[in-house]
Amino acid sequence: MGDDFRASFRVQSEDRLAFWAEQSRHLHWHKPFTKTLDWTNPPFAKWFEDGQINASYNCLDRHVLEGRGGRIAIFFEGEPGDTKTYTYSQLLAETKKAANALLDLGVSEGDRVALYMPMIPEAVISMLAIARIGAVHSVVFGGFSAESLRSRINDAQAKLVITADGGFRKGKAHPLKEAVDQALENNSCPSIEHVLVVERTKSEVIMSDKDVWWQDALGKAATDHVAVGFDAEHPLFILYTSGTTGKPKGILHTTGGYLTGASYSHRVVFELNSEKDIYWCTADVGWITGHSYVVYGSLANGATQVIYEGTPDSPNFERWWEIIAKYKVSIFYTAPTAIRTFMKIGRSVVDGHDLTSLRILGSVGEPINPEAWHWYHDVVGGSKCEIVDTWWQTETGSIMISPIPHAFKTKSGSAQRPLPGITVGIVDENGVPVKSTHDGSEAGYLTIDEPWPSMLRGIWGDPERYVETYWSKFPGKYFAGDGARFDEDGDIWLLGRIDDVIKVSGHRLSTAEIESALVEHHWVAEAAVVGAKDEITEQAVVAFVILRQDELGDAPNEEEIGKVLGNWVTEKIGAIARPRQIMVVSELPKTRSGKIMRRLLKDVAEGRPVGDTTTLADSSVMNAINDKLHEGATD
Numbered sequence: 001m002g003d004d005f006r007a008s009f010r011v012q013s014e015d016r017l018a019f020w021a022e023q024s025r026h027l028h029w030h031k032p033f034t035k036t037l038d039w040t041n042p043p044f045a046k047w048f049e050d051g052q053i054n055a056s057y058n059c060l061d062r063h064v065l066e067g068r069g070g071r072i073a074i075f076f077e078g079e080p081g082d083t084k085t086y087t088y089s090q091l092l093a094e095t096k097k098a099a100n101a102l103l104d105l106g107v108s109e110g111d112r113v114a115l116y117m118p119m120i121p122e123a124v125i126s127m128l129a130i131a132r133i134g135a136v137h138s139v140v141f142g143g144f145s146a147e148s149l150r151s152r153i154n155d156a157q158a159k160l161v162i163t164a165d166g167g168f169r170k171g172k173a174h175p176l177k178e179a180v181d182q183a184l185e186n187n188s189c190p191s192i193e194h195v196l197v198v199e200r201t202k203s204e205v206i207m208s209d210k211d212v213w214w215q216d217a218l219g220k221a222a223t224d225h226v227a228v229g230f231d232a233e234h235p236l237f238i239l240y241t242s243g244t245t246g247k248p249k250g251i252l253h254t255t256g257g258y259l260t261g262a263s264y265s266h267r268v269v270f271e272l273n274s275e276k277d278i279y280w281c282t283a284d285v286g287w288i289t290g291h292s293y294v295v296y297g298s299l300a301n302g303a304t305q306v307i308y309e310g311t312p313d314s315p316n317f318e319r320w321w322e323i324i325a326k327y328k329v330s331i332f333y334t335a336p337t338a339i340r341t342f343m344k345i346g347r348s349v350v351d352g353h354d355l356t357s358l359r360i361l362g363s364v365g366e367p368i369n370p371e372a373w374h375w376y377h378d379v380v381g382g383s384k385c386e387i388v389d390t391w392w393q394t395e396t397g398s399i400m401i402s403p404i405p406h407a408f409k410t411k412s413g414s415a416q417r418p419l420p421g422i423t424v425g426i427v428d429e430n431g432v433p434v435k436s437t438h439d440g441s442e443a444g445y446l447t448i449d450e451p452w453p454s455m456l457r458g459i460w461g462d463p464e465r466y467v468e469t470y471w472s473k474f475p476g477k478y479f480a481g482d483g484a485r486f487d488e489d490g491d492i493w494l495l496g497r498i499d500d501v502i503k504v505s506g507h508r509l510s511t512a513e514i515e516s517a518l519v520e521h522h523w524v525a526e527a528a529v530v531g532a533k534d535e536i537t538e539q540a541v542v543a544f545v546i547l548r549q550d551e552l553g554d555a556p557n558e559e560e561i562g563k564v565l566g567n568w569v570t571e572k573i574g575a576i577a578r579p580r581q582i583m584v585v586s587e588l589p590k591t592r593s594g595k596i597m598r599r600l601l602k603d604v605a606e607g608r609p610v611g612d613t614t615t616l617a618d619s620s621v622m623n624a625i626n627d628k629l630h631e632g633a634t635d
């Protein structure tokens with residue numbers, strides 16, 4: 001594979017579009033395309049435009065028709081220890097029934113369907129059933145609050161929500177239907193016609209007129225369903241992600257290009273042998289990693305994969321390693337946060353398990369620091385596995401920068417090179433390529449320089465924001481929002497976000513979104529949120545708030561205020577956005593033009609001496625914050 005890929009580097013530089021056309025022909029096209037790319041109206045790309053394709057057919061029917069129906073598609077491991085196995089034939093049969101059930105509920109081509117589900121096979125089946133009939137899914141991570149779900153349903157005008165009574169997390173049944181009820185209460189989501197509910201935890205739920213049990217709907221549905229081809233640019237899904245403003249963006253992906261990118265990258269980055277490998281990506285389908293590498297990429301490639309419902313610590317920290325040993329997982333893909341958590345606990349939880357089946361270890365979502373890289377390599381991988389540090393984004397749809405196993409000598413902490421077919425650059429503020437230095441290059445902004453098949457096609461309902469956010473800073477190039485530099489070998493090192501997006505345990509959050517949630521509370525006059533360095537989660541949310549004295553009433557103490565506002569953020573956005581620390585301050589550091597200087601607050605949050613304050617309108621503000629912090633430390 002390594003040599004083939006070195007060769008394909010040459011091929012792609014000669015004819016990049018022919019390279020992509022070749023990759024997309026690994027898929028089944030209902031109608032073959034003749035045009036690879038239309039880039040006459042940038043940044044609105046059209047890939048494989050005159051072709052027709054069905055994503056669900058590619059993930060299921062094709063394998064069954066080509067004799068792979070008996071292959072295991074999913075080894076499901078529930079958190080309480082229940083298991084279930086689906087062959088490709090069985091997964092297809094369930095998906096056909098689900099597709100018919102959706103049609104029976106009035107969902108048709110182009111309609112949006114929201115998913116709010118635990119990590120159970122029905123989540124995968126739902127996505128494939130929606131895609132199968134040409135509807136568009138919008139998966140909302142089950143950890144988001146009812147309010148977040150409501151705003152996403154309304155933004156996409158979804159017709160149906162698919163949920164479950166609950167999901168098992170950390171030994172408990174985490175309610176989901178209840179949150180859906182809350183999102184829909186008082187007719188606040190008028191576009192919703194039905195709610196389809198999978199029975200999972202057997203928790204008590206209230207079923208209203210519009211609610212339908214999944215088991216009943218599928219039980220009544222016809223068993224056969226013929227998948228037809230949709231235009232390559234037909235929308236496949238919307239996935240909301242945080243940006244620099246308070247409002248999450250609905251990232252839109254379309255069918256042919258996305259499936260090409262997801263399946264191609266999955267095949268080459270993990271060096272997949274679909275007959276032999278057992279693959280496990282720990283991501284939830286609520287994130288892009290779950291879309292591309294639990295559903296579309298892996299199933300289009302006919303992989304056999306593990307899906308685990310729960311958290312790595314349930315019932316104890318042995319769980320993941322037991323699963324790897326049990327199923328003889330050979331390709332494992334997870335986030336650095338998880339690795340750092342295990343590092344802290346110590347290698348004994350890993351060492352007791354036979355992990356010799358592992359071959360390739362993937363990392364995603366945030367930079368992997370060299371210590372975590374080595375621990376992953378030595379302790380988990382027994383010093384014999386290839387590590388692929390994969391850089392990409394919700395917007396890119398699939399992996400953009402990553403080592404290819406055996407093609408390069410990997411380096412701890414570097415994502416190294418763009419995949420064949422992808423062209424990236426690093427530029428300075430003026431869009432000029434960064435200067436070389438004696439040990440590589442200066443740091444700059446990462447750009448993607450030419451369109452690629454799985455690129456986002458836009459922001460749902462907001463074409464201007466698409467152009468402005470991604471294609472305006474450096475005309476003609478996609479601006480990723482990450483800092484990066486080249487080392488002396490030309491390998492890329494990612495340096496983290498350069499905007500107000502923060503990464504907490506690999507989850508993407510917007511400081512502006514948390515700030516606007518905080519100021520919605522009647523106690524809060526103003527709020528500033530920063531991402532502070534955290535040993536385990538990479539960054540943690542730290543909030544600074546100015547309170548409205550007149551609203552506070554019986555002056556609660558700072559600890560109570562922190563608790564109340566923490567719960568408030570959980571309710572507004574979700575537990576992942578809950579600040580690690582909330583500091584009450586009397587002023588916020590601002591420039592003369594009124595912009596909050598987050599850089600200085602970050603210094604405080606990370607316990608560093610505060611940097612240059614000369615541009616502050618009132619330089620005493622930081623002294624006051626510092627004094628207060630100092631006071632806190634001596635308490």
Ligand code: WT7
Binds near residue numbers: 368389482
């Ligand atoms: C942001 C995108 C990629 C799917 C999951 C996250 C950061 C992602 C890496 C990596 C350094 C990384 C970037 C990027 N990021 N992978 N290997 N090394 N940083 O997708 O939630 O859209 O977040 O995650 O900052 O911009 P996302």
